[in-house]
Amino acid sequence: MDRQENAQGGTNTSGRGANWLGRLLAILLFIAAIGLAWGGVTLLALGGSPAYLIQALMLAVTAFLWWRANRLAPYVYGGFVVLLGVWALCETGLDAWALLPRLGIFYGFGLVMLLPAARRNLWRGPDIAKRARSLAGASIVLFAVAVPAVALAFGTATIRDTSVDPAAIASHKGSGDDWTAVGGTSSGTRFSELDQISPQNVGKLQRVWSYSFHQSASGGLEVTPIKIDDTVYACDDTNRIAAIDAETGQQKWLFDPHVDLAKGAYRHCRGVGYAKIPGASGFCAERIYTATVDARLIAIDAKDGRRCPDFGTGGDVDTLEGLGQVLRGYYWYNSAPNVFDGKVIVSGTEVDNQYWGQPSGVIRAYDAVTGKLAWAYDVGAPDRIGAPPAGQIYTRATPNAWAQMSFDPALGLLYVGTGNATPDYYGAQRRKIDDEISSSIMALDIKTGRRKWLFQIAHHDLWDYDVGSQPVLFDLPGPDGKPIPAIVQPTKQARLFLLNRATGQPIGGIEEQRVPLAGPAAGERVSPTQPMPLALPNLAGPQLTERKMWGLTPFDQLWCRIKFRQARYDGPYTPPGVTPSITFPGYLGGMDWGGASIDTDRLVLVAASSYVPNYTQLIPRAQARGAYPMSEGRDGLTALVGINAMAGTPFALSTKPFLSPLSVPCTQPPWGRLHGVDLKSGKLLWSRPLGTGRDNGPFGIASHLPLTIGAPALGGALVTRSGLSFVGASTDRTFRAFETATGKLLWQSILPYSGNATPISYRSKASGRQFVIIAAAGHSGLATATGDQIVAYALPEGR
DSSP: OHHHHHHTTOBOOTTOOOOHHHHHHHHHHHHHHHHHHHHHHHHHHTTOOSHHHHHHHHHHHHHHHHHTTBTTHHHHHHHHHHHHHHHHHHHHSSOHHHHHHHHHHHHHHHHHHTSHHHHTTTSOSHHHHHHHHHHHHHHHHIIIIIHHHHHHHHHHOOOOOTTSOTTOOOOOOOBOSOBOSTTSSTTOOOEEOOOSSOTTTGGGOEEEEEEEOOOSSOOBOOOOOEEETTEEEEEOTTOOEEEEETTTOOEEEEEOOOOOGGGBSSOOOOOOEEEEOTTOOSTTSEEEEEEOTTSEEEEEETTTOOBOTTTTBTTEEETTTTSOOOOTTBSBOOSOOEEETTEEEEOOBOOTTSBTTOSOOOEEEEETTTOOEEEEEOTTSTTOOSOOOTTOOOOTTOOOOOSOOEEETTTTEEEEEOOOOSSTTOOTTOOHHHHHHTTEEEEEETTTOOEEEEEESSTTOOSOOOOOSOOEEEEEEOTTSOEEEEEEEEOTTSOEEEEETTTOOBSSOEEEEEOOOSOOOTTOOOOSEEEEESSSOOOSOSOOOGGGBOOSSHHHHHHHHHHHHHSBOOSTTOOOOSSOEEESSBTTBSSOTTOEEEETTTTEEEEEEEOOOEEEEEEEHHHHHHHSOBOTTOOGGGGGSSBBOOBTSSEEEEEEEOBOTTSSBSBOSOSEEEEEEETTTOOEEEEEEOOEETTOOGGGOOOOEEEEOOOOBOSOEEEETTSEEEEOOBSSSEEEEEETTTOOEEEEEEOSSOOOSOOEEEEOTTTOOEEEEEEEOOBGGGTOOOOOEEEEEEOOTTO
């Protein structure tokens, strides 16, 4: 009877025994079906794909048949796997990372089905067993062989244009034996003229020393060190400055300004400034400057780390002077002081989205010797060069300039990238003076601070697209053979604006393109167009779609698809409003403070960029007060916790990276890329995912999988005359060297922590060797482990 029923497709009841694995498999399939059915109904109601409902139905049928030990179960599941594979390929093509959440768990179930314990009392007879094994086995082999092969191709693929001659070397000034500023020189190219380390020998690089600040609680380091003579200078996130022997890594001295940590809401020090005082000798003839997280500007002697008493008051300048009331933790510095033409120029960082009327974004220049105010650029008082008269303050709520600045000594111009007036995501209350300079590139006269020209990269910015990266200066060959003084500005939008730095006029054209207008909050105004540069490629990649939503499993991917459908996304510049919206790229960029580097010999720009969107919603103030932990009235480190208050406006704000319930981005990889752009032709030479998934995973747990995925990137690149591009930036604790002309990976080394900073290169006076060093300390904002180390590499001595 048993055999007859089995032959007719009925339930197999002979020799049942304890088929615990088969029953467990049926239960798991049924639970998966319920989850997919619930989410599938929700997604379909939102106008999304019906695929998940179909998957749920087939899984439910398979679960029922498996529970009943019906011989049709493997055939139904095999058909499901085939249909699933066809659907996945239609949605994604041969993209291994996009296929993974759609197929991985279900192929895993297929592997379990091949186990003898799972198929007991199910596959009776040699013919049935052979056919079932063949069907399931073919699916498993397809997954086990084809997908890793595609993953390998995906991880190493680059886009290349071989029209650039890598050997066409010009002679442009970069950084030499020393590295005297955060950007290498005042031009910000991060280009080293040293060529001892080359593509031919970079594989022999080895770690030669490391230095630790021995901080008890570090959020990581973003510092780009400088090197003067035989000393490297670096700061940690409490503004302590270490003088380090450039050859050995031994500490010479350590200066501690004893900052008030409660005054810095986002605590990082990206670098220090340096000046050699003309005609001076002895104590404080060479000075190191730091702008602190408690809003002081300090000058110390470069030789022994003691304060320079003739600077300000005992070596300190209180930069809160003239700002009026400043709440604790609402005004501080992250970037290095800009030291040009005998002046130290700063503009503070402010806590985003707290209230309308925050301290002024005034840009101020102080005398490098005395610390006295040389000039101030206050957009609310453009004709006033000095400080406000007694009883008055700098204009509140104006856009600041927190990024690193650049300087052209021949033109006498200082180049400044501006922020947007806080709060970032609602601007109905902004004045004409705010919209005038918000999210722009400005050229100021270094002598007077008066504005020479301005170019805006985002009109009425509602997306936190302030200019966070240093403008980069270089000379571009003109059509008549004469060099054009050029400036390139990387942006969070992942676009590159190319301008004439003498006039501010675009090179290669700018197009004002229409952008989405639907969905803004009540009272808001939205610019109908935004400027799109035409000379250089758009590095933002394709727009988001439901199909591009991602997860580690089909379940969190389905969650992300639902959230995507519930939000407004009409492409770039979708206005924020009271219904959720998606901003892509998000507030980390694109290119943030890591910026771009230029090989001025080959005229190739190299930049790392991130691709993690933000999920944003404005919340009516009454509702926010009743239901959310708002940040209103907080100070210090707590100012960024919870819903952003945006006091003085009708709304509070919720904005955060768009992540799945497993704390991975909801958009499919890569989340970080490294690009090479030919500045002469304007073509993209190559672009490749940057970083593996080894140190990333659900809930921040490392997966230990060394597959190239393109991890979120924060940090910059170093380019060298020999044709190398060094970059950390990714979250996978790896320092890499690429061939600048092609993007080919030539060398990599595991770091103690991720290198979310910009490397530098110099020649040691002691040995004559070229060194490359990077801050390898992780980043709390990227949920990586953090430390406080500086790591140095060089070729073995004698080579």
